Every structure is written in C-alpha cells, then in structure tokens.
Amino acid sequence: MIRSCIATTLRNRAKTAIRFFVSIVFSPVAFFLAFCFSTVFPADSGIFGSEIRTLEGTYLRLRTDLPSSTEVDGLPAVFDAAVPLWCRFLGINPNRCDGWKMDGCLIGDFERFERAGLVREVPDLRTGFQLNRKLWVLEQASAYYRRHLLLHEGVHGLMAHVFHGLGPPWYAEGCAELLATHTLRDGKLEIGVIPGHRDEVPMWGRIKLIRDDIAAGKGRSLRDVLGLQPGEYDAPNAYAWSWALCVFLEGQPEFTGILGGMTNVLPPGRTTSECAETFNERFYDRIGRDVRSQWEAAWIDFAGRLDYGYDRERARIDDLSPGATRWNGRNHQWRVRPDRGWQNSGLRIQQGDAVRIAAAGRFRLGNRPATWWSEPNGITIRYDRGRPIGELQMTILPGPETSNANTAGDDYSRCPFLNPVSIGTHCEYTAPVGGTLFFRINDSPADLADNDGDVTVSLEKASGNTIPGS
C-alpha cells in the first residue's frame, strides 16, 4: 500500500503558519491491483519486441527495457499515488483525470526505443521530456532521481491535459519540480518537501546548484527567477531556482495556495513572452506591489540560507511590515527566540540614530548529545554563515522608499537579512539607513526545532562613540 501526502501550509485565524501534513490512505485494493497489472503483464511481446515491456497503472502506462525490480515495477503505483496530490495542489477536480493516462517510456537503451519507433517526437532527450500525453525519461543511476524525473514530466502532462498550457518557464518548471521533489518511506509518498539530507535524493542537487550560484555572485532575485527564459533551462540551475521560488512561496502563510490559484490565469498553448509578462504582472498583483521590495529581501534571505532540512515554518521571517513605532529616544525591550528566523521588533529608526543594544539570557541550541546552552555571544565551536551559532544579530530593513539606498554589490551581498550586525551581549551602533529593526539568534535554519528559551534585548540611546554601520 502506498500512502501519500503533500507538505503544505495553512494560515489560521491568528495568521500563524502551521505546517501540516495531509495524509491520504489509498485503497489497498487499488494499489494491489495496480501492482498486479505491473507484474502480471511484464512484457509487451508484440509490437515493440520482447525487450520492451509494459507496466500498467491507472494514470501511467510505462514502457521500459529495464529489468524487473521492485523499484522499476512500482513506478506506475507511485505515479498513481502522486496524481491526487497534484490535483489538490493545482485546484483540479479529480474527475478531470478520469480517462487521462500518460504514455511513458523509461529508457535504458535509446536505440532500442528508436528501433521500436517510440521516440520519434523527442527532439534531444537529456533527462526527460513531455509532449501532450506522452513522456520520456532516460534511465538514471539513482532510483530517487528516476522517480523524480517521471513525476516531473507527469506534472507537465497533467497541466497540459487540464489547462492546455503550462505558463511561463519559472511557473511550469517550478511547479513540476515542487510536485516531483518527494520522499517515499515505508510506502508513504510525500511531495512538496525540502529533502532532509542529500543522501535521500541522490543526483537531485538543486540546493548545491543554488549555493554555487550565490557563491559565484550569480544569486537570483525574485524578479530574475520570474524572468528566466526557456533557453536558460538547458542548464539545471534554472530548474533549481524555479523550484526554490515555488518552495519559498508555499512556505509563506500569506501565499499559501497562490501557485495553485495561478492556474486560473494560465495562458493556453505555448507561452509567448507577452503571455509570460501578463502572467507575471498578475502574480505581482497577488503578492502585493507595495511590499514587493520586502518580499524580494525575504526571498533572498530564504535562498541565501537554503539547506537540506530547512525548516520553513520556523526559519521564515515572522512579519515584514514596517515597524508601527518610530523611535523617539525612549528605551525599548523585546524577547528574541532562538527557534525562529528574523523577528520584527516593530520599531523604526532613522538614518544616523545612535543606539545601544544589550542582550541577556541563556537559551538552548540543541540537545544532542547533551544540551547545548548559549548566551547572546554564541558558541564558538560551531558556526553558521561564518558567525557563531547562538550569536544575537540585528538588521535594518529599509522601507520601500529607501530600499535601493545601497546599490553596491549584487542582491545577495546587499540584502540586509543576509548581512546582519553582530550584537552579542551589547553593541553601540549608528544606523546607516532608516528602517525597521529585526533580530535573530544565529543558527542553521535546519537546526531550529530543538532550540528553546529566549533572550531579552534592550535598546536605549548610545552613551558614547558608536560603531558606524556599513
């Protein structure tokens, strides 16, 4: 029996993100039958020769020349388990899939499929390809990546069937990547995940591609990803960025369902650059143009910290709205949690304001093999992004009117969330730019779940010379 679930977010009335997992238990009988069809009729002895056998599922007929194995023979069942999850994500009534079935080829020896006339429509197959109700996937050295590619092309096939178009490249490939990235444990299929470890997803490599791009100064802004052109998908990096953007959007309670909702404005047929522009304009309308620069910063914080096991619920920035209180020289105090990402103080300061910030408290940063206690200076035996974990950090998010004040460097080297001020137990500081104060305690976004406690942070007028902010 394959059980399946989709990693998704909901917003409750208090606008608090709750990550939850919806599980669907598929009928054991249905799965049993699907598996039986896969194995009872293993070879298509007639038209395509005995080298190519046919595996039948409900939504996939898969022709392959690969030898029989549990992994390969179970692929139609995995595909069938994924379809209802895709439908839910994309807002498709499952009835629309009645009678829909992809004709797939999983190819070990390409020439064998050429001889059988099964790859005539394929232009230049590198990994996978989809056309209408047909898909082709080249055999991979990794069972994970073989399934991934099959699911990726299947998402295209379903969208083409229901919407008659896939949308601009970032959307088509981002959704396909999002809905293909999965875990399959003990017969339970989960899609929409951020893999916990690279060993779970051999050959997938999306996170490494993003990290390498950022390290090379080629980090993509949100508008860069939206503007990716079809030709850029010759390289796997474009898939990685498209995936990451869709993962980011799904992890924000404000945007839950936005990707599925965009199917309402999908242009039919091939997406021209004009269609893509119109689609992207509508996307910007939905995320809110007035806070677009803040979302750019939040996206860059996400992409810049993306890691295996990234904890979307805990690591996301809690509130991007400009601080409601403008600093008038009075003292302020907050509690900052170590199990969260950037936390909005609600206080705005102005360029040139000189402040003293102090922090006190003892908090937990982990419990294996023993409890890791830290104070606001951090623990110097482990580092994240070059700073000790546990270190109290601060940054200023400029308002939309001043967000372009610093134009040196690329979007990632300028992003305030990726370039914080180290506060530790105290710091005197002159604000280089006006905006809202944010605090966080440094730690990997994959390691927040076992953190606990808090730090008391206080702000007052600086008493003497301050460190000028840069």
Ligand SMILES: [Zn+2]
């Ligand atoms: Zn694709």
